[in-house]
Amino acid sequence: MAQEATVNTHRTKWWSGGKSPFNLEYGKVMMWYFLMSDAFTFGAFLIAYGTARFSSNSWPDPNDVFNAVPFMGHANLPLVFVSIMTFILIISSVTMVLAVHAGHNRDKAGVQKWLIWTIIGGLAFLGCQAWEWTHLYHAGAWWGLNPFANANGTAANTAFTNFFFTITGFHGFHVFSGLIINVVMLLMTRANVFERKGHYLMIEKAGLYWHFVDLVWVFVFMAFYLI
């Protein structure tokens, strides 16, 4: 008991117990740390890609590889399709923000509406990615197969396609798992789980994950398509 009294006299603002040191609930703190570790995984992938590129005398020009758009036949349209994919993901991130916000207001209908839009955005993005992968596969590209010439006209090795399919595949897997999480959130909202709990803080954690998926795409977009 004497010990307890000593502790109380040294009470500081955040670290003396009774308060979260970061003024956040446990799940949210842990989601942030998971996302930070995931950022290192993606960062390692992208830096490995950059290292391979810096160690090569020539590299395929992304504008010549990623120049197809659905229903546009053989038109040479670099950057167009990937811009559409990028905007889809940005917009689905915005609808997720609105879902989280509706959750703060305990607006069940709003949460459901914006989650459904977010899920549609995620499905649209995955559909685009499936189309792009299929197109590249039919062009002869896959892990271990690279039909694209280096920009200087020499034959390329397979590093380019290996990195492309590995990194966009790993990102696509994150989009897919984010989609599953959002569907689960939607079902839980419909089943009044959060109404019974009295708060929608779970939506916030799902939102963090979904924004992270968008965040990673910003860097994948830059590394593979823009530079």
Add this chain to the structure above:
Amino acid sequence: MSNHYDPTKDISPSAAYPEVSFQHPHSDDKAFKKKVAKTTWLLSLITVVELGIGFFIYYLHKGEPPYFFILLLKGIVCILTLAKAYYIVAVFMHLGDEIKNFVMTIVVPLLLFIWFIIAFLHDGNAFKNARNEFDKHHEEMTTNPQKNPAPVIKHEEVKGEGAGHH
């Protein structure tokens, strides 16, 4: 602890986590929606500028090793990407609204990336230079399209694949 969080209890938001007193400052609905709309436009605008630079690079740069102006444009794209990342993390993920202690536990470890990027890209470049110096066959095969021409692709859907051939 008497105020230990019991998830089985039927609870209100503030009672859910008694140790958390922090409220996100966007209880004002209108101001929040305005901030989200502004950020959305900003992200779209930056993306459009990036695409513009991307197209500019495409029309300027055809196969030869990148020269200074191209590298400058690519550097600008990287900085714009970091700006987009900042807005996603600070506004959409609300990291900007958290207390500084917490923000630092996320941001400080990520500073390792500065070393990580410089070290690895420098290493890749040094490897390339050393290999070109000591392996002349490799240098010739990766820089002279007459010695090592890219295979002709039969799939006709691969348009622009031969753009590097001059």
